[in-house]
Every structure is written in structure tokens, then in C-alpha cells.
Amino acid sequence: MTDTLDRPAPSESQDLASPGLVDTERVADLVGQLLAAIGEDPGREGLSDTPARVAAWWRSFFSPEPSTTPTCFTERHLSGQLVVIGGMSVWSLCEHHLLPMNLDVAVGYVPDGEVMGLSKFGRIAQQYAGRLQVQERFTRQVADEIAVVIGSNDVAVAVRGTHLCMSARGVRMEAARTTTVQSGGRFENDPVLSQQFLTLATDRWRAA
Numbered sequence: 001m002t003d004t005l006d007r008p009a010p011s012e013s014q015d016l017a018s019p020g021l022v023d024t025e026r027v028a029d030l031v032g033q034l035l036a037a038i039g040e041d042p043g044r045e046g047l048s049d050t051p052a053r054v055a056a057w058w059r060s061f062f063s064p065e066p067s068t069t070p071t072c073f074t075e076r077h078l079s080g081q082l083v084v085i086g087g088m089s090v091w092s093l094c095e096h097h098l099l100p101m102n103l104d105v106a107v108g109y110v111p112d113g114e115v116m117g118l119s120k121f122g123r124i125a126q127q128y129a130g131r132l133q134v135q136e137r138f139t140r141q142v143a144d145e146i147a148v149v150i151g152s153n154d155v156a157v158a159v160r161g162t163h164l165c166m167s168a169r170g171v172r173m174e175a176a177r178t179t180t181v182q183s184g185g186r187f188e189n190d191p192v193l194s195q196q197f198l199t200l201a202t203d204r205w206r207a208a
């Protein structure tokens with residue numbers, strides 16, 4: 001977007017819980033200790049490489065591809081067109097239980113003079129998924145980041161989450177899904193636009 005646009009400031013909490021450096025050796029050591037603590041023999045054949053595998057996974061989880069500057073293209077005369085990108089499924093980790101959550105993300109925005117490269121919405125979602133999260137914070141962080149990049153608050157983000165901590169343990173409700181919606185600018189003030197976004201964003205969730 002052009003530099004003349006007033007970009008919203010990144011929210012204070014944007015960096016909250018951002019990933020730190022993973023000490024792979026220490027993680028592997030701790031996983032070995034964990035195996036021993038649950039009564040396993042970390043040296044037995046099937047488990048001997050497990051600490052290193054788990055440590056490698058933690059490292060890759062916290063080190064998504066470095067974020068690049070999202071590509072934007074000049075595209076005039078779109079006159080209030082609504083753009084919705086849906087079906088962006090990412091995996092994150094619940095910060096309360098360290099169990100996976102699947103987050104199905106849909107983004108809506110109204111381009112003003114420029115459009116953003118479609119894949120960049122997915123990259124932003126991946127960037128904020130690659131850390132310990134709660135769904136509500138993830139939803140807001142993705143919306144805030146897109147608003148900064150496009151230089152406008154006319155952004156809405158809807159997320160449908162499947163939390164293993166709720167389906168595979170605890171209350172064990174396999175069908176439970178959590179939907180969060182963050183709306184800014186015109187999506188907050190224009191009920192028709194908001195409804196159009198929600199209809200398109202939740203289409204595939206109703207079909208599922």
C-alpha cells in the first residue's frame with residue numbers, strides 16, 4: 001500500500017508470547033527425562049531417537065519460515081469489493097495443555113487501490129500459529145497484522161478451532177468447535193458487509 005495511508009499502529013500485545021529460541025539439546029534432554037518419569041526406558045530401541053525427534057519438532061514448530069514483506073499490487077476501481085480468503089488451515093499449540101489446536105482461518109477485507117497477494121494471508125496465519133496460543137489472541141493478532149500491512153482497519157477474521165485439549169482429553173467432546181470473529185472498521189459498522197463476510201467465511205464450516 002502507499003506510504004501516504006495512515007497505518008494502524010501494531011497492537012501492544014502483538015508480540016505477546018512470540019516464540020523464543022529453542023535449545024534443541026536441552027529439549028531432547030528433558031524429553032528423555034520425561035520418558036523416564038512416566039516409567040519408560042528412554043534407552044530402549046523404539047525410544048532411543050525419540051528425544052531428538054521431539055526436539056526437532058519443537059524447533060520447527062517455533063521456527064516457521066521467516067516472514068517476508070507481503071506483496072501488494074495496484075488494482076484501482078474495485079469500488080468497495082469484498083474479498084474473502086477461506087480454508088486456511090493451520091496448526092498451533094494450546095498454551096494451557098501444550099496440545100495441538102487446528103485453526104481454520106478466513107479473512108475478509110475491502111481493498112482500496114491495492115490488493116494483497118493471496119498467499120500472504122496464509123503466511124500471516126502460519127506466523128501467528130507457530131507459538132503457544134489461545135484462539136482468541138491468535139484471531140486478533142492475525143487481524144491486527146493484516147490491518148497494518150494493508151493500511152486499513154477494514155479487516156475481519158473468523159477462525160474455527162478444534163482443540164485436542166477439549167476433544168481428546170478433559171471433557172472429551174470430539175465435535176466441539178470454537179468460532180472466533182474479530183471485525184474492524186467497516187466490518188464493525190456495516191451490518192450488511194459483516195453478514196456477507198460471515199456467510200462466505202462460514203460456508204465450508206456449515207457444509208462440514
Ligand SMILES: Nc1nc2c(ncn2[C@@H]2O[C@H](COP(=O)(O)OP(=O)(O)OP(=O)(O)O)[C@@H](O)[C@H]2O)c(=O)[nH]1
Binds near residue numbers: 094133135165166169
Ligand atoms: N478461552 C480459551 N480457552 C482455552 C483455549 N484453549 C484451551 N482453553 C481452555 O483452558 C482451560 C484451562 O482450564 P484449567 O481448569 O486450568 O485446566 P484443566 O483442569 O485441564 O481444565 P479441563 O480442560 O476442563 O480439564 C480449559 O477450560 C481449556 O478448555 C483457547 O484457545 N481459548
Ligand SMILES: [Zn+2]
Binds near residue numbers: 096098099163
Ligand atoms: Zn488446551
